[in-house]
Amino acid sequence: MGDDAKLPLDSWHRAQGARMVGFAGYEMPIQYEGIMAEHLWTREAAGLFDVSHMGQLQLIGEGAAEALEAVVPGDISALKPGRMRYTLLLAPDGGILDDLMVTNTGRHLYLVVNGATKHADIAYLRSNLPDSVALKHLEGEGLLALQGPKAAEALAQLxxxxxxDGWPAPGDLYFMQSAPCLWGDVPLGISRSGYTGEDGFEISVPAAHTEALAEALVALDAVKPIGLGARDSLRLEAGLPLYGHDLTPETLPVEAGLNFALSKKRRESADFAGAERILAQYPDKADRLRVGLIVEGRQPVREGAVVVDDSGAEIGQVTSGGFSPTLQQPIAMAYVPASLAAPGTQIALQQRGKPFTGTVTPMPFVPQNYHRPPKS
Structure with a gap:
């Protein structure tokens, strides 16, 4: 799947009535029946998202976890088979080049990186990995995300x-667990994860079988195809940053509110890219912070709107914004001076010269609904 390639489901999306837009070198479905309806359906039933544009990579070879740790701040070598971790691909100066998921499959490391950055990520990883670690780009695989409170019930019908032996069925997984599975004789990689804040699964499937799997899922009463528009509004309600918007190479992990991605062991060893600059901000010494905002009125502020002080001077930026279908009000994420980051603080905003008022609010805006193990 190179630039301007077609997704495995390209013609299927069109047959489903999708409105397609260009994204990350592909034509992608932005919506089918409408973003609001698709968003609310995912919150109450199950939505099927095509995320095949994302980069699926394998790192194979002795010492792969330790080698990856040179450019990510997560404790990858401690990952047990079937476990996964969110981490950050770091530039030499500590800036964030991408955010990604890393899974220990028991045989190799499996990475999912963002679609718009995957070719740059692959080049950067190859230049930083030793010859003993092979990087394989799984271009012949589709990737589907089944998200929502009825996702597990729907997947169980397949x-x-x-x-x-020893690997669980999908319904026995908890959040951030993964397993190799079989659908008939089709091999699938299934993780209990996603980027909507809801329970759900991501399913890696050979490209030739992607359409059959999508058909089998949307044939179920609980499942409808959902476009990128609702995926974006869901992840915003869940308080999840989007790479290229809320995270960029100019962003450091602490100011982005991603302290959890800096594991204790790695902070102590301080042997990852940009460690000195990153740890100088840890845990609460960043000058600016990513915050959630509830915006007054009905009109949303969008990426590119600015945070201003009393004199009207720009002191921060809105990086994501939209109307929340669940809360029925506009919400946004912005970078603001650390002195203005406390919940309840009123924030002055400007969009195309028009003033708006936001109130800092804890994220997620809508409670996350992940399927976690019961507390003992």
Whole structure:
């Protein structure tokens, strides 16, 4: 799947009535019946998202976890088979080049990186990994995300089994767990994860079988195809940053509110790219911080709106914004001076010269609904 390539489901989306837009070198479905309806459907049932534009990579070879740790701040070598971790790909100066998911499959590391950055990520990883670690780009795989409170119930109707003894079936996974599975004789990689704040699964499937799997899922009463528009409004309500918008190479992890991605062991070893600059901000010494805003009125502020002080001078930026279908009011994420980041603080905004008022509010805006193990 190179630039301007077609997704495995390109013609399927069109047959489903999708409105397609250009994104990350592909034509992608932005919506089918409408963003609001699709958003609310995912919150109450199950939505099927095509995320095949994302980069699926394997790191193979002795010492792959330790080698990856040179450019990410997560404790990858401690990941047990079937476990996954959110982490950050870091530039030499500590800036964020991408955010990604890393899974220990028991045989190799499996990475999912953002679609718009995958080719740059691959080049950067190759230049930083030793020759003993091979990087394989899984261009022949589709990636589907089934998200929502009825996702597990829907997936159970497809009779997908654990790949072999010792690996769980999909319904037995908890949030941030993964397993190889079989749908008939089709091998799938399934993780209980996603980027909507809801329970759900991401399913890696051979490209040739992607359409059959999508058809089998949307044939179920609980499942409808959902476009990128609702994926964006869902992740915004969940308080999740979007790379290229809320995270950029100019962003450091602490100011982005991603302290959890800096594991204790790695902070102590301080042997990852940009560690000195990053740890100088840890845990609460950043000059600016990513915050959530509830915006007064009905009109949303969008990326590019600015945070201003009493004199009208720009002191921060809105990086994501939209109308929340769940809360029925506009919400946004912005970078503001650390002195203005406390919940309840009123923030002055300007969009195309028009003033708006935001109130700092804790994220997520809508409670996350992940399927976690029961507390003992």
């Amino acid at each position: 009779d997908i089994k654990g790949f072999e």
